[in-house]
Amino acid sequence: MIEVEGLTKLYGDFAAVTALSFSVQPGELLGLVGPNGAGKTTTLRSIAGIIPATRGTIRIAGHDLATDPVGAKRELAFFSDEPRLFEYLTIRQHLDFTARLYQVPDAPARYARLLEELELTAKADQLPGDLSRGMKQKVQIACGLLHSPKVIFFDEPLTGLDPLAIRRMKDTIRRLATEGASVVLSSHLLHLVEELCSRILILKNGTKVAHGTVDQIRSQFAADDADADLEEVFIRIATGTGTPPPPPAPPAP
Amino acid sequence: MGNNLLPVISALWFLQSRSLYNAAKARLLRLRQPRYLIGGIVGIGYLWAVFFRRFFQTRTTANIGGWDLSPETAGWIEAAAALALAVYAVSVWVFAGDRASLAFTEAEVSFLLPAPVSRSALLNFRLLRAQPGILLSTFFFNLFTGRSHSLFEWFSHGFTLWLVFTLLFLHSIGASFAIQRLTERGLAGWRRRLVVLTIVLCLVGAVYAWIQAAPAAAPVRDLDALQDRIRALMSAGPAPWLLAPFRWVVRPWFTRSLSEFLVALGPALLILVGHYLWVVRANVSFEEAAMEASRKAAVMLAAARSGNLHQLAPPKVRRDPFPLPSLGFPPLALLWKNLIAAGQLFTGRIWFFALLGIGTFVVTSALTRDSFSGLQNASMIATSVSMMLLLMSLFLGAQVVRHDFRSDLAQMDMLKALPLPAWQVVLGQLLAPIVILTGFQWLLLGVLLGGSLGLSGKPDDAIAPWRFPGVLAAAFLFPGINALVLLLPNTIALLFPAWAGTQQGRGGGIEVMGQRLVFSLGFALVLVIGLLPAGIIGALCWWIAQLVVGPAWALPIAALPAALVLLAEFAAGIWGLAFAFDRYDVTSP
Numbered sequence: 143m144i145e146v147e148g149l150t151k152l153y154g155d156f157a158a159v160t161a162l163s164f165s166v167q168p169g170e171l172l173g174l175v176g177p178n179g180a181g182k183t184t185t186l187r188s189i190a191g192i193i194p195a196t197r198g199t200i201r202i203a204g205h206d207l208a209t210d211p212v213g214a215k216r217e218l219a220f221f222s223d224e225p226r227l228f229e230y231l232t233i234r235q236h237l238d239f240t241a242r243l244y245q246v247p248d249a250p251a252r253y254a255r256l257l258e259e260l261e262l263t264a265k266a267d268q269l270p271g272d273l274s275r276g277m278k279q280k281v282q283i284a285c286g287l288l289h290s291p292k293v294i295f296f297d298e299p300l301t302g303l304d305p306l307a308i309r310r311m312k313d314t315i316r317r318l319a320t321e322g323a324s325v326v327l328s329s330h331l332l333h334l335v336e337e338l339c340s341r342i343l344i345l346k347n348g349t350k351v352a353h354g355t356v357d358q359i360r361s362q363f364a365a366d367d368a369d370a371d372l373e374e375v376f377i378r379i380a381t382g383t384g385t386p387p388p389p390p391a392p393p394a395p
Numbered sequence: 396m397g398n399n400l401l402p403v404i405s406a407l408w409f410l411q412s413r414s415l416y417n418a419a420k421a422r423l424l425r426l427r428q429p430r431y432l433i434g435g436i437v438g439i440g441y442l443w444a445v446f447f448r449r450f451f452q453t454r455t456t457a458n459i460g461g462w463d464l465s466p467e468t469a470g471w472i473e474a475a476a477a478l479a480l481a482v483y484a485v486s487v488w489v490f491a492g493d494r495a496s497l498a499f500t501e502a503e504v505s506f507l508l509p510a511p512v513s514r515s516a517l518l519n520f521r522l523l524r525a526q527p528g529i530l531l532s533t534f535f536f537n538l539f540t541g542r543s544h545s546l547f548e549w550f551s552h553g554f555t556l557w558l559v560f561t562l563l564f565l566h567s568i569g570a571s572f573a574i575q576r577l578t579e580r581g582l583a584g585w586r587r588r589l590v591v592l593t594i595v596l597c598l599v600g601a602v603y604a605w606i607q608a609a610p611a612a613a614p615v616r617d618l619d620a621l622q623d624r625i626r627a628l629m630s631a632g633p634a635p636w637l638l639a640p641f642r643w644v645v646r647p648w649f650t651r652s653l654s655e656f657l658v659a660l661g662p663a664l665l666i667l668v669g670h671y672l673w674v675v676r677a678n679v680s681f682e683e684a685a686m687e688a689s690r691k692a693a694v695m696l697a698a699a700r701s702g703n704l705h706q707l708a709p710p711k712v713r714r715d716p717f718p719l720p721s722l723g724f725p726p727l728a729l730l731w732k733n734l735i736a737a738g739q740l741f742t743g744r745i746w747f748f749a750l751l752g753i754g755t756f757v758v759t760s761a762l763t764r765d766s767f768s769g770l771q772n773a774s775m776i777a778t779s780v781s782m783m784l785l786l787m788s789l790f791l792g793a794q795v796v797r798h799d800f801r802s803d804l805a806q807m808d809m810l811k812a813l814p815l816p817a818w819q820v821v822l823g824q825l826l827a828p829i830v831i832l833t834g835f836q837w838l839l840l841g842v843l844l845g846g847s848l849g850l851s852g853k854p855d856d857a858i859a860p861w862r863f864p865g866v867l868a869a870a871f872l873f874p875g876i877n878a879l880v881l882l883l884p885n886t887i888a889l890l891f892p893a894w895a896g897t898q899q900g901r902g903g904g905i906e907v908m909g910q911r912l913v914f915s916l917g918f919a920l921v922l923v924i925g926l927l928p929a930g931i932i933g934a935l936c937w938w939i940a941q942l943v944v945g946p947a948w949a950l951p952i953a954a955l956p957a958a959l960v961l962l963a964e965f966a967a968g969i970w971g972l973a974f975a976f977d978r979y980d981v982t983s984p
Binding site: 184191192193194213222238244246247249250268269 | 736
């Protein structure tokens with residue numbers, strides 16, 4: 143569903159992401175982790191078509207993002223860390239607006255269900271300024287899910303949420319993957335990533351340093367500590383004290 | 396003053412001096428970028444040419460630009476200035492909200508309110524922090540009005556201006572404190588305003604009663620008689636007493652020697668000290684209101700820096716401008732969204748009633764033009780105002796109606812994620828201001844037509860044959876012109892967001908003023924070049940058409956191909972802008 147090959151994003155001479163390749167299958171939940179400035183948000187924005195990649199190929203549900211950006215975007219939803227809503231549109235107007243942009247055929251029925259699920263029905267005619275952060279996050283999710291995306295990106299989805307909202311958000315993410323969506327989740331909350339994600343991709347300085355299940359990564363970077371959790375592994379990678387990864391295989395002759 | 400004022404002053408000094416130093420350093424460093432260097436050179440050149448050059452020129456006549464006023468004229472100006480101050484003082488009491496208004500920056504709220512600093516020290520901090528702004532205003536105001544000959548006038552005028560600005564500031568704060576106390580005692584909102592207005596009306600009534608009771612003066616038939624009447628009013632009765640404190644404040648400006656100035660300064664300084672004590676001794680809890688004011692100030696600053704001044708007011712729930720089914724041409728969703736942003740002024744019901752009103756006016760004008768002379772005056776006013784507004788909408792409309800990319804740069808990541816071809820996003824984003832401006836102009840054309848018909852009873856009605864064709868031609872051309880005009884600021888917003896004055900946190904300064912001058916010139920040049928092809932085609936078609944239908948009706952006929960040329964240029968512009976939108980990097984500085 144998501145295929146990324148050799149993604150590179152340059153800002154002048156500075157490489158924010160370098161030759162990154164990975165794929166995410168339907169129903170799979172990939173956790174994107176790394177220290178600040180590792181290139182997580184740049185990666186997410188590039189594969190969501192928000193910023194142009196300098197090099198590389200990105201395919202979303204079979205659509206090449208470079209040659210068919212509209213087709214690719216129609217299949218995806220991107221949830222930024224800060225819900226960016228239009229201050230002057232009510233929740234219902236946000237959904238009307240999104241439905242037209244994504245050409246959702248049975249929009250009113252769909253968004254009535256979404257509003258109900260997300261407990262937003264009573265607030266449908268309110269402006270974002272009247273809502274808490276968690277509520278705004280829900281509005282963003284309602285808009286994003288309206289067109290039933292096959293590929294979903296979450297950038298720090300739990301920022302600023304209360305415990306109840308965190309629990310609901312985790313349930314939503316899990317459910318989306320169970321229903322067959324390919325989900326990429328970027329977060330600093332390693333316990334969240336460990337809990338939700340089937341595979342993890344660790345970035346450092348814009349480069350992939352690890353990719354696999356938690357067990358695979360643990361065995362790669364903390365072979366000496368069988369009880370090491372993701373946080374321990376992450377710290378070892380971030381500080382450069384982990385078992386060095388094996389050298390890349392020599393190119394085929 | 397509180398006993399911990401000294402540390403506060405030292406903290407203030409540190410804050411101000413470091414802030415000024417860092418700001419100056421940042422400004423100087425950014426001059427290494429050509430866009431700021433060019434802007435700086437142009438800005439300095441402009442200031443030199445307009446304000447500073449004259450100080451280095453030899454004056455050719457003794458009194459050129461000087462304040463060599465006769466005592467009588469000076470008295471008039473002094474009275475007018477005192478009256479203006481009085482009006483300001485009253486307006487503060489009438490229009491102020493019910494809570495103390497003392498805005499700190501958000502950082503100040505964060506650092507100072509929890510700090511071990513007394514309330515009076517906080518107040519002194521705030522009063523002192525206002526001084527750089529007041530001194531800067533004084534300097535520029537003195538510069539604009541300062542055509543003084545002597546150093547003494549520079550000083551006396553400057554000092555009086557500083558005094559007046561400081562007093563205005565103190566008075567607004569003191570009044571807001573007093574109003575909050577009145578509110579706490581139950582005299583809030585309209586009741587308070589009613590009391591203030593009643594007092595003011597009583598005072599005005601006293602002055603009026605004195606005029607009526609005065610010995611019969613000559614009736615006011617001309618300007619001289621009016622001056623005599625006002626002079627009498629200002630020299631006796633209650634008016635001089637009522638205005639006396641305000642005259643004391645402005646009098647130092649009008650002194651001609653140092654001794655006169657020092658004498659005049661005494662009462663003014665007493666008023667200043669009285670205001671200061673009034674403010675710092677007011678036992679009012681201003682912290683909560685200060686936090687709210689600071690939040691609002693931060694929102695306003697952000698809106699001003701992002702160029703979205705129309706977003707200063709908190710948004711309200713607005714009706715849909717038109718029904719938006721979920722299937723259909725997607726750019727209409729962006730038009731729909733931006734019309735909601737533009738406000739309820741643009742709902743279908745408002746347009747319907749506006750058109751109904753214009754239609755009624757046009758028909759009434761046509762039917763009654765020979766029988767009602769009062770209508771001709773109304774028609775004259777309507778025609779003049781609509782002409783003026785039409786011209787303004789053409790030249791300034793794109794700067795006022797900004798519901799396009801300029802107001803959505805903060806949401807660019809969302810726009811970039813939309814599953815639409817770039818040209819559709821660009822078209823959708825530009826539609827709202829085009830629709831709004833065109834609708835406004837068509838309404839004005841209706842008023843113009845109605846007003847013109849109201850004037851058409853005159854025998855020398857030379858424009859009669861041109862009336863309908865001219866309005867029709869303008870109606871054809873305006874959408875295309877608006878579209879072309881709106882392409883320019885949006886192109887700048889997408890290609891040079893930092894140049895266009897649309898990004899937050901860019902700051903101001905001479906170099907930014909210079910950049911704006913450069914852009915204004917470039918804007919005018921590009922507009923002229925853009926309109927040229929349509930002008931040429933239109934002129935050619937008019938010349939051909941006038942051979943057949945005459946010069947007047949050739950206008951709308953020629954306007955149609957000219958409008959098509961404009962639309963073709965717009966389409967090309969959309970294509971180019973789509974290219975820019977595709978390459979717009981939401982993360983680039």
